[in-house]
Amino acid sequence: MPIRHTIRMPEPPHRRRAHARSSDLERYAGLFAERTQVMRSSAMRDLMAVTARPDVISLAGGLPDTSTFPPKAFAAQMTRIAQESAAEALQYGPTEGFGETVDCIVEVMGAEGMLPDPEDVIVTTGGQQAIDLICKALVNPGDAVICEAPTYPGAIPVFCSYEAETIQIECDGEGMRINELEAALQRLDQEGRRPKFVYSVPTFQNPAGVTMSLERRRRLVELARVRELLVVEDNPYGLLRFGGEPLPPLYQLDGGDFVIYIGTFSKILSPGIRLGWAVTPPPVMEKVVLGKQAADLCTSTLTQYFVREYFAEGSWRQYIESLIEIYRGRRDAMVAALERYFPTQATWTEPDGGLFIWATLPSYIDTGDLLAKALREKVAFVPGQAAYVDGRGRNSMRLNFSAGGEDEIREGIRRIGKTIAEQVELYSALTGEDAAASAPPKPPESSEAENVVPFRKTGEGAA
Amino acid sequence: MKVAVLKGGRSLERGVSLRSGARVEDALGRLGHEVLPLEADGDLVKRLIAAEPDVAFIAMHGMGGEDGTTQELLEILGIPFTGPGVAACARCIDKVMAKHELRSAAIPTPDWFAFNETAFRELGAAEALGGLEDRLGFPLVVKPSRGGSALGVKFAENWFDVPEALISAFSYDDRVLLERFVDGRELAVSVLGGEPLPIVEAIPNSGDSYDFEARYEIGRTSFVCPAELGTEEAGAVTATALAAYEALGCSGFSRVDLILGTDGPQVLEVNAIPGLTDTSLLPQAAEAAGLSFEQLVERILDLALTPANA
Numbered sequence: 001m002p003i004r005h006t007i008r009m010p011e012p013p014h015r016r017r018a019h020a021r022s023s024d025l026e027r028y029a030g031l032f033a034e035r036t037q038v039m040r041s042s043a044m045r046d047l048m049a050v051t052a053r054p055d056v057i058s059l060a061g062g063l064p065d066t067s068t069f070p071p072k073a074f075a076a077q078m079t080r081i082a083q084e085s086a087a088e089a090l091q092y093g094p095t096e097g098f099g100e101t102v103d104c105i106v107e108v109m110g111a112e113g114m115l116p117d118p119e120d121v122i123v124t125t126g127g128q129q130a131i132d133l134i135c136k137a138l139v140n141p142g143d144a145v146i147c148e149a150p151t152y153p154g155a156i157p158v159f160c161s162y163e164a165e166t167i168q169i170e171c172d173g174e175g176m177r178i179n180e181l182e183a184a185l186q187r188l189d190q191e192g193r194r195p196k197f198v199y200s201v202p203t204f205q206n207p208a209g210v211t212m213s214l215e216r217r218r219r220l221v222e223l224a225r226v227r228e229l230l231v232v233e234d235n236p237y238g239l240l241r242f243g244g245e246p247l248p249p250l251y252q253l254d255g256g257d258f259v260i261y262i263g264t265f266s267k268i269l270s271p272g273i274r275l276g277w278a279v280t281p282p283p284v285m286e287k288v289v290l291g292k293q294a295a296d297l298c299t300s301t302l303t304q305y306f307v308r309e310y311f312a313e314g315s316w317r318q319y320i321e322s323l324i325e326i327y328r329g330r331r332d333a334m335v336a337a338l339e340r341y342f343p344t345q346a347t348w349t350e351p352d353g354g355l356f357i358w359a360t361l362p363s364y365i366d367t368g369d370l371l372a373k374a375l376r377e378k379v380a381f382v383p384g385q386a387a388y389v390d391g392r393g394r395n396s397m398r399l400n401f402s403a404g405g406e407d408e409i410r411e412g413i414r415r416i417g418k419t420i421a422e423q424v425e426l427y428s429a430l431t432g433e434d435a436a437a438s439a440p441p442k443p444p445e446s447s448e449a450e451n452v453v454p455f456r457k458t459g460e461g462a463a
Numbered sequence: 464m465k466v467a468v469l470k471g472g473r474s475l476e477r478g479v480s481l482r483s484g485a486r487v488e489d490a491l492g493r494l495g496h497e498v499l500p501l502e503a504d505g506d507l508v509k510r511l512i513a514a515e516p517d518v519a520f521i522a523m524h525g526m527g528g529e530d531g532t533t534q535e536l537l538e539i540l541g542i543p544f545t546g547p548g549v550a551a552c553a554r555c556i557d558k559v560m561a562k563h564e565l566r567s568a569a570i571p572t573p574d575w576f577a578f579n580e581t582a583f584r585e586l587g588a589a590e591a592l593g594g595l596e597d598r599l600g601f602p603l604v605v606k607p608s609r610g611g612s613a614l615g616v617k618f619a620e621n622w623f624d625v626p627e628a629l630i631s632a633f634s635y636d637d638r639v640l641l642e643r644f645v646d647g648r649e650l651a652v653s654v655l656g657g658e659p660l661p662i663v664e665a666i667p668n669s670g671d672s673y674d675f676e677a678r679y680e681i682g683r684t685s686f687v688c689p690a691e692l693g694t695e696e697a698g699a700v701t702a703t704a705l706a707a708y709e710a711l712g713c714s715g716f717s718r719v720d721l722i723l724g725t726d727g728p729q730v731l732e733v734n735a736i737p738g739l740t741d742t743s744l745l746p747q748a749a750e751a752a753g754l755s756f757e758q759l760v761e762r763i764l765d766l767a768l769t770p771a772n773a
Contacts, residue, residue, distance in 0.1 A: 053473070364627040369615055369634035372475055423630050429583045430592075430626040
């Protein structure tokens with residue numbers, strides 16, 4: 001969730017214009033574009049306003065830890081920019097971004113085994129803008145867009161604002177189920193439709209924390225090739241791996257013919273600099289550049305200079321290593337706390353990297369309502385429904401382990417566990433079913449599979 | 464006049480309160496008052512004592528601000544405040560208590576049963592749920608007793624939906640009510656200083672019920688004010704709303720939510736401090752009565768300072 005700051009300006013000569021009266025609202029309503037009818041704000045927006053209170057332990061955000069970035073180094077880098085290139089750093093830049101920024105991007109992608117042509121790269125205002133620009137270039141109202149279920153909650157408003165029909169394909173411990181993707185593609189075939197793209201976060205997915213297996217990656221890339229289907233690979237977390245063996249990104253497997261790649265400096269350096277990128281085939285790039293010109297002319301020059309300075313020092317990989325150490329400890333703390341404090345009916349993913357764990361509760365618990373109860377215990381999470389377009393995910397939640405310290409994580413999970421335990425106990429009292437405490441650890445309920453990203457690493461055959 | 468605007472707080476309707484508060488502050492500024500915006504946090508009393516406002520405008524909703532707590536503090540501090548007093552707030556915030564009061568005063572409200580968590584946990588109240596079908600029928604509505612903006616309100620289509628709906632409602636309060644579902648038109652009558660304002664009808668665009676999102680997002684719900692009703696119907700609705708306002712001891716302003724079914728109007732709840740946001744119903748009703756938002760705010764202030772007129 002973004003943090004909202006209120007900036008108090010010195011008293012202006014005229015205060016903000018009078019708030020609209022209802023007759024004005026009617027007038028505005030007549031002006032709104034049709035797409036605003038389908039633009040969704042987060043269902044829990046007002047509840048989330050409460051989560052921003054300082055006394056609430058928030059496991060709801062997606063904030064990377066920026067507290068260990070050395071202030072002295074930051075000061076030195078910014079000073080060098082001021083002394084050596086103030087005029088340029090304060091000026092507009094090219095829409096595609098500076099060549100030096102692209103060099104840094106090529107270096108970052110190289111660390112995961114990718115070799116993009118610098119000509120195919122555009123620097124964007126965060127990875128979020130890359131999603132927006134790709135939709136802007138490709139999606140007409142009513143077009144089908146395919147993504148994972150659950151998917152990155154921040155992608156849903158983008159798909160909605162371009163009036164895409166979003167189709168979500170179930171994930172399990174090995175990521176998107178390719179069989180189900182094929183079935184969905186066949187259904188679309190029968191309707192004479194082609195999806196504009198398949199959007200995936202294959203590595204340490206937000207929100208589910210799962211990673212697509214190598215076999216499924218190969219199948220997805222093959223499917224894209226055979227069907228001439230575009231895949232949008234969003235990979236903000238790939239370098240934040242604290243366990244297991246790295247897997248090749250879809251972009252590497254495909255070579256960039258049918259895979260559009262989205263990357264970001266947000267999780268490996270800073271989200272505040274709003275610097276991301278997209279790598280696309282040249283014909284798509286042409287349209288993306290036009291879209292970017294219309295949207296904001298160019299990405300911040302100043303922060304591109306900062307990235308250039310930072311990479312010139314050559315220690316960016318060490319910084320990521322230090323983040324990995326921090327996050328590994330926090331993930332371990334969260335998993336241990338989940339085992340200790342969540343009831344046995346709950347399941348959760350154990351990611352090898354990234355920022356999130358996805359927990360799934362008994363089907364009778366609505367995590368949107370549970371959040372209200374949890375807020376009384378001063379703890380917050382993201383209700384699972386935020387990751388679906390169709391109301392699924394009601395009994396799941398996204399838990400972030402990157403933003404807070406280990407003690408805070410343990411305490412937060414303890415509090416959430418307490419609220420869940422109360423609901424479970426109440427449900428037993430209402431229905432006469434066995435209470436959680438006495439129940440043995442349950443295998444995953446197959447009837448629930450529709451809603452669930454299964455937890456831990458299952459070796460399910462259904463690829 | 465120095466007017467403190469109390470807003471925010473810890474309730475789940477904090478966001479709505481901040482929007483109400485900001486709008487009231489703008490209006491007060493344009494009316495030439497000295498505006499003192501106050502977030503209801505740990506320093507509230509200290510800052511109220513230091514600031515010595517002439518009057519406090521309470522733009523808070525939900526627990527803490529609309530349940531009598533803030534009102535009681537202001538009474539202790541001797542600061543006049545807008546809206547209903549302590550007792551009326553305490554009655555309105557608790558739907559179960561309010562429904563008892565309404566029924567005692569012979570004001571129609573849908574049949575209901577209330578349960579608290581202890582009843583289920585310790586007294587085996589689940590056994591009593593079996594009687595619900597005969598007494599209330601399905602579908603029925605499950606609501607937290609204290610809570611606003613339709614948070615935690617669920618419909619149970621049949622017996623199997625009830626436990627889950629109860630779990631949701633108990634997330635908001637330790638007391639819930641199960642209410643007979645009355646099909647009908649959703650109406651709201653705002654009352655300002657004992658005078659009813661034109662009736663507002665809420666018509667959700669999506670065909671769904673008037674839920675939390677529909678309430679606060681522009682374009683999600685259509686409002687008709689004054690509602691298209693026959694003279695007799697409108698008279699019955701207004702009279703019922705006024706009776707509810709009085710039965711619960713409201714003063715200053717409040718909003719009565721009703722459902723108009725085939726058996727005439729029935730009161731669902733009374734909001735002691737209704738929303739004052741861009742999409743809220745009281746400002747719309749005031750406007751239909753020819754009152755601008757500024758005039759509405761000024762009138763609410765007058766009522767706070769001369770309670771005899773309230």
